Amino acid sequence: MSSLLRMGAIIGKEIRQLSRDRLTFGMIIGIPLLQILLFGYAINLDVRHLRAGVADQATTQLSRQLIADVEASQVVDIVARARTAGELEDMMRRGEITVGIVIPADFERRVREATRPAAQLLVDGSDPTVANIAMRLAQMRFELRKVGVERPSTVFEVRTYYNPERRSAVQIVPALIGVILTLTMVLFTSVAVVRERERGNLELLITTPIRNLELMIGKIIPYIVIGLIQVTIILLVGWYLFDVPVRGSVVDLYQGSLLFIAASLSLGLMLSTFAKTQFQAMQLAFLAFLPQLLLSGFMFPFDGMPPLAQRIGRLLPLTHFIAIVRGVVLRGAALEELMPNVRALGIFFLITMTLATLRFRKRLD
Amino acid sequence: MSDAAIVAAGLTRTFGKLIAVDSVDLTIPKGKIYGFLGPNGSGKTTTIRMLCGLLKPSAGSARVFGMELPRDAEKVRPRIGYMTQKFSLYEDLTVRENLEFMGRIYSMRRRRRRQRIESNLARYALDDRQRQRAGTLSGGQKQRLALAAVTLHEPELLLLDEPTSAVDPQSRRDFWDGLFELAEGGTTILVSTHFMDEAERCHRLAILAEGRLVAEGVPRELSSNIDAVVLEVETDRPRRARAALRSVGFVRAVTQIGARLHVMVETGTDDPEAQVRAVLKSGGVAGIVERVSANLEDVFVAATGFDGDVALPAADGSAGADESGAGSDEVHP
Ligand SMILES: Nc1ncnc2c1ncn2[C@@H]1O[C@H](COP(=O)(O)OP(=O)(O)O)[C@@H](O)[C@H]1O
Ligand SMILES: [Mg+2]
Numbered sequence: 218m219s220s221l222l223r224m225g226a227i228i229g230k231e232i233r234q235l236s237r238d239r240l241t242f243g244m245i246i247g248i249p250l251l252q253i254l255l256f257g258y259a260i261n262l263d264v265r266h267l268r269a270g271v272a273d274q275a276t277t278q279l280s281r282q283l284i285a286d287v288e289a290s291q292v293v294d295i296v297a298r299a300r301t302a303g304e305l306e307d308m309m310r311r312g313e314i315t316v317g318i319v320i321p322a323d324f325e326r327r328v329r330e331a332t333r334p335a336a337q338l339l340v341d342g343s344d345p346t347v348a349n350i351a352m353r354l355a356q357m358r359f360e361l362r363k364v365g366v367e368r369p370s371t372v373f374e375v376r377t378y379y380n381p382e383r384r385s386a387v388q389i390v391p392a393l394i395g396v397i398l399t400l401t402m403v404l405f406t407s408v409a410v411v412r413e414r415e416r417g418n419l420e421l422l423i424t425t426p427i428r429n430l431e432l433m434i435g436k437i438i439p440y441i442v443i444g445l446i447q448v449t450i451i452l453l454v455g456w457y458l459f460d461v462p463v464r465g466s467v468v469d470l471y472q473g474s475l476l477f478i479a480a481s482l483s484l485g486l487m488l489s490t491f492a493k494t495q496f497q498a499m500q501l502a503f504l505a506f507l508p509q510l511l512l513s514g515f516m517f518p519f520d521g522m523p524p525l526a527q528r529i530g531r532l533l534p535l536t537h538f539i540a541i542v543r544g545v546v547l548r549g550a551a552l553e554e555l556m557p558n559v560r561a562l563g564i565f566f567l568i569t570m571t572l573a574t575l576r577f578r579k580r581l582d
Numbered sequence: 583m584s585d586a587a588i589v590a591a592g593l594t595r596t597f598g599k600l601i602a603v604d605s606v607d608l609t610i611p612k613g614k615i616y617g618f619l620g621p622n623g624s625g626k627t628t629t630i631r632m633l634c635g636l637l638k639p640s641a642g643s644a645r646v647f648g649m650e651l652p653r654d655a656e657k658v659r660p661r662i663g664y665m666t667q668k669f670s671l672y673e674d675l676t677v678r679e680n681l682e683f684m685g686r687i688y689s690m691r692r693r694r695r696r697q698r699i700e701s702n703l704a705r706y707a708l709d710d711r712q713r714q715r716a717g718t719l720s721g722g723q724k725q726r727l728a729l730a731a732v733t734l735h736e737p738e739l740l741l742l743d744e745p746t747s748a749v750d751p752q753s754r755r756d757f758w759d760g761l762f763e764l765a766e767g768g769t770t771i772l773v774s775t776h777f778m779d780e781a782e783r784c785h786r787l788a789i790l791a792e793g794r795l796v797a798e799g800v801p802r803e804l805s806s807n808i809d810a811v812v813l814e815v816e817t818d819r820p821r822r823a824r825a826a827l828r829s830v831g832f833v834r835a836v837t838q839i840g841a842r843l844h845v846m847v848e849t850g851t852d853d854p855e856a857q858v859r860a861v862l863k864s865g866g867v868a869g870i871v872e873r874v875s876a877n878l879e880d881v882f883v884a885a886t887g888f889d890g891d892v893a894l895p896a897a898d899g900s901a902g903a904d905e906s907g908a909g910s911d912e913v914h915p
Contacts, residue, residue, distance in 0.1 A: 218689075219689035223686060225686060226682075226686030227687075229686075230672065230679075230683050233675060234672065234675065237674050416670075417670040418670050418672060419670075420636065420666050420668075421664065421670035422687075424636060424664040579635075579636075579656075
């Protein structure tokens with residue numbers, strides 16, 4: 218009861234202070250909005266009229282129909298003709314085209330065999346926007362029925378040049394939840410504790426009967442709520458602007474997010490025990506952010522990373538959250554199917570929370 | 583020693599090479615106002631921090647209510663209230679919110695919390711400021727709020743670190759009236775100060791200089807037991823008189839207080855008035871010399887040897903050694 222009272226005092230105070238701190242409050246809403254718009258916009262840029270070259274080795278009615286359909290989509294303008302894929306590659310290297318379409322001589326036969334790609338799309342992956350736009354092209358189901366062909370799968374096999382990893386808003390937005398939470402949650406908590414130290418509030422606070430754990434829990438609960446608000450903002454914007462669906466259960470998604478938020482907050486608390494000034498706290502938060510950004514599978518596909526990087530990556534909460542969020546949002550997985558990741562987050566939370574509580578001294582020396 | 587709130591023995595604290603507090607022995611009786619008098623940097627804050635378990639002594643021991651610090655700090659905490667030198671409540675919370683917060687932190691139940699908050703708001707004249715952010719209060723109001731906050735849970739022991747350093751003289755007097763009221767109610771109060779007039783009002787006093795406890799006792803006794811003769815010189819050329827007097831062997835210290843000088847002379851000096859007059863005369867300064875009883879400042883000077891060459895700035899850094907000597911009741915001359 219006393220314990221609850223004391224914890225409640227911290228929570229209430231923290232919320233009051235937050236609601237009065239316009240800058241922080243703005244960051245809570247602003248950072249996720251800005252990030253998702255920046256990322257999403259870059260991805261979603263409705264670029265049309267990409268310069269394309271065609272190597273039509275089939276020259277049948279069907280192949281001409283395909284080229285016409287592609288042009289009709291306005292995604293590409295066919296500016297060059299070539300005989301071979303090699304010629305298209307040369308043009309791409311010279312920057313004359315960004316997309317190449319190769320229709321092989323046996324196109325007619327391939328179209329009818331759903332197991333094999335019928336044609337090839339060569340994509341200049343050095344420009345991520347192009348890569349993503351071309352990807353849309355690849356996903357288009359062309360109206361080949363008109364010419365009497367029934368094909369359940371897409372026509373093109375895509376070969377992305379210079380950037381073998383394929384990205385899309387759908388992939389990025391869910392992972393972006395994790396990146397934004399990592400950035401804001403760690404920063405907010407570590408700064409929240411250090412600010413009290415800097416302003417001298419801590420000297421008073423630590424002479425009161427408040428216990429370490431009460432203080433720690435009191436500090437993170439308000440930010441858990443804020444984290445969940447951020448998740449909601451990103452999901453809503455992602456869904457509204459970029460058509461990112463939530464295929465799995467929303468409850469699972471929020472549960473996973475809750476765990477990840479707690480893990481990030483306790484990491485922030487732990488960092489705060491090492492920092493003397495808000496500036497140091499920010500530097501530490503940034504230091505914790507970088508490896509997570511790079512090694513979590515957000516920037517580079519996790520499976521493609523060297524073993525050492527993977528091993529480090531598995532120690533980071535963002536890695537596991539990205540696995541969870543992609544699983545739930547994109548693959549419709551249930552949380553139970555992602556138990557290893559859930560467990561990893563839980564363990565991370567417990568360890569950092571314990572360390573933070575043990576390291577926090579109710580003393581000044 | 584059940585009537586002692588605080589007992590410290592050989593209390594020492596170093597920061598690297600600096601000895602901030604140097605083997606201090608203290609016994610602070612219950613229900614009294616006990617003063618720490620000393621200039622800036624003399625170790626008042628460091629001592630108080632050790633006495634509430636915030637700093638670990640480098641050597642020696644501190645016991646509060648018989649409990650060893652910092653080991654038993656958690657047991658002591660509910661029974662003490664610590665007012666930090668720097669305002670440490672939340673500037674972005676209102677007066678009332680700060681008090682609410684402190685009430686909850688001390689696990690006070692709703693009814694008692696309400697009651698105590700109302701009574702302290704009234705007692706410290708903060709009624710009409712309840713909804714004002716603490717950061718926008720004046721120095722005196724902040725200090726009253728801080729006192730209202732640390733006394734909310736009715737602690738048995740109050741540790742007040744230079745509570746009046748940022749307030750005007752009238753507020754200081756009011757503040758001290760409040761302290762006497764609390765002491766009458768049985769609260770033990772340890773208060774540090776660099777104001778002579780405040781030190782004089784304490785029941786007991788410890789004088790600190792450079793981390794050492796140089797004198798301890800009842801203020802009046804400290805003054806009457808001083809091991810020196812104090813002469814007061816009234817002159818219109820105090821600077822010159824001072825220079826002349828300081829070069830004489832039997833003069834221990836010369837302190838300027840406004841237009842007057844306090845000249846401390848070794849006990850056992852033959853007819854000190856006549857000798858001082860002679861010194862002044864040969865220095866070409868006219869002045870009236872008379873023997874006076876020592877005040878606390880003289881006690882301080884006698885105990886520390888500081889007589890004004892070293893400027894002892896006040897906590898707020900505003901005062902130095904200025905010729906006008908306006909702040910006559912502060913430690914620094
Ligand atoms: N945390 C600290 N680190 C290093 N030196 C300190 C620290 N705290 C105090 N000091 C030094 O210890 C001495 C005593 O300081 P303090 O106790 O604050 O004196 P006072 O409160 O009487 O002004 C000063 O010289 C001060 O600079
Ligand atoms: Mg001090």
